[in-house]
Amino acid sequence: MIDLYSWATPNGHKAHIMLAETDLPYRLHRIDIGKGDQFRPDFVAINPNSKIPAIVDQEGPDGRPITVFESGAILVYLAQKSGKFLPTAPRRRYDVLQWLMFQVASIGQMYGQAWHFRSVAPERLTYAVERYTNEVTRLLRVMEHRLTDSAYLGDSEYSIADIAAWPWVKGSEKYGQDMRNFPQVTRWINTIAARPAVQRGLNALSAAA
Template sequence: MIDVYSWATPNGHKVHIMLAECGLPYRAHPVNIGAGDQFKPEFLAISPNNKIPAIVDPDGPDGEPISLFESGAILLYLAGKTGRFLPSTVRGRYETLEWLMFQMGGVGPMLGQAHHFRIYAPEKLPYAIDRYTNEAKRLYGVMDKRLAKSKYIAGNEYTIADIAIFPWLRSWKNQGIDWADYPHLKGWFDEIAARPAVQRGVEVLADLRKPLVDSQARDVLFGKQQYERR
């Protein structure tokens, strides 16, 4: 039984979806990032960057327990453990990895900044809003062009690249996106959203997450507490 320390965010949902797709038994432990659970010593012991998600697998690759943080690394680990959603061919594997890195280095950070400046920032800064909204649109355009000629993000197989990207696009409205501008990406999005394992994955811990409205939660996530050295 894999223990998952997580919250209902795009990065958390990546791992929830992967576990559901693979049919692996797991326990989800909520880490309320608005309340500061991510700074507790027991969580920092398995996730030193104080970010969710993290996992502990008692049945690691050498028969010993293993803990992992960083959602991309967890996806790769679970793909290796199960032999699923990562192509066996060298070419297919690298094509999947390049799109996984595209998500980790581009889609996640840039859409996260779009969310922050459009929704959460205490001061509406037109420069920042325009910069990250335009970058969101550029990234959506890259994916739309790719999916005009490819069934899935990394090729003809559903892979961890699709699993990594999908949760970030669920908040498309907050990113200033009009789906009419990205028809190929919208078709892919709807297909992924209809998968039963995806539907189960995005519901994990979702009932615990509340809108970020109180100043204390905002300070935990965006204020000095976040930047303290630990």
């Protein structure tokens, strides 16, 4: 059994979707980041960085419990545990892993900053808003180019690279983007949104309430 500690954020949805896609058994523990649950000592013992999601697999690789935090690492772990969404052939595997790292290092960071300065910051700083909005646009152009040649980000098949990026990119209009400029990204968003497991993942916290 896997214990999942999470909340309804793009990074949280990565784990929700992956668990729904793999049908691995899990228990969901709600970590309300608006109330500061991520700073409770019991959660910090699981993730010292006080971020969601995190998992504790009671049946780890050696039969003993293992803790995994950071959403990218969780996706790799669950892919290896389930044997799904991460190719074993080296070239295909590294195609997926490099696009997974593209999300972790670039999409998550730039989308997060764009959201902060566009919607949360107490003072609207034009330079910051333009910088991060433009960076989101650049990342979408990178994705558009990739998805012109490939059905999915990491490979010709759906993978953890798509599961990682989709929760962030699906709402790009909120980050100042005109998605009419990105028809292949829009096609990719809609294709993934139609997957029943993705819908179950998005609703995981509501279903557990």
